[in-house]
Amino acid sequence: MSRLSQSFVASLARGLNSAQVPCVLWGHCLLVLHGVPSIIGVTDLPAYFALASDESVFPPWRPGRGLGVYPSAAGPVVALRSxxxxxxxxxxxxxxxxxxxxxxxxxxxxxxxxxxxxxxxxxxxxxxxxxxxxxxxxxxxxxxxxxxxxxxxxxxxxxxxxxxxxxxx
Structure with missing residues (x-):
């Protein structure tokens, strides 16, 4: 998943959020956020969710791993904690x-x-x-x-x- 793909996912999340449709990362997008290499406006979140841009929850990009944390400019993309x-x-x-x-x-x-x-x-x-x-x-x-x-x-x-x-x- 490239940085462009993160932008695409973030834009989908923005669209869904603006339509008040709950959305959470899952599958491949969620795995690469947590650091698994590619193999195949929110303020109050329940404890099991986190913003994908939260550097205290998700790992940074590392060589040989998934892309990790989203850039904060990506907007409110929500993901499950590990x-x-x-x-x-x-x-x-x-x-x-x-x-x-x-x-x-x-x-x-x-x-x-x-x-x-x-x-x-x-x-x-x-x-x-x-x-x-x-x-x-x-x-x-x-x-x-x-x-x-x-x-x-x-x-x-x-x-x-x-x-x-x-x-x-």
Whole structure:
């Protein structure tokens, strides 16, 4: 995502904000803001949101990473804080494990761990329990992923479902 793309996203956000349509960065735009390399007028925000131009929340541009924090001139672009993004990916993984769509959850958790947490831009202590404990276990590879997944889903109360087969049936 280039600086031009940040300008484009910021202009979309301005348009949506002026029409009083709530908008929040998600997907690729949100990942590069947090520092994951490219792979594929707001004042009162809830604690889980931040302005994308907030240098105290989002990392600066770094070589080999995503573009990081938006320039302040970009306007009021709103994004999730890193621990909220990780929580969302963990819950998606728990819900969709065993389905074809579910594999994205563990990939996104790995990206958050590798790029955001390892670079010091994630405060995992802000995760609610039991996510905080399970994220710590996952980082330390205390148990095999299958066992971790079963225990994680049980802790969240996610019912067991049959996995989808490779051919979608």
């Amino acid at each position: 621990h909220i993004l990780l929580e969302a990916y963990m819950r998606i993984y728990a819900r969709d494990h065993g389905k074809q769509v579910g594999s994205i959850g563990i990939s996104m958790i790995a990206y958050m761990q590798l790029y955001v947490d390892e670079d010091g831009f994630l405060d995992a202590d802000l995760l609610p329990e039991p996510l905080r404990t399970f994220y710590g276990e996952l980082k330390q590879w205390k148990k095999p992923l299958r066992q971790w997944t079963l225990e994680f889903r049980a802790a969240l109360g996610v019912p067991e479902e049959e996995s989808e087969s490779d051919d979608g049936y």
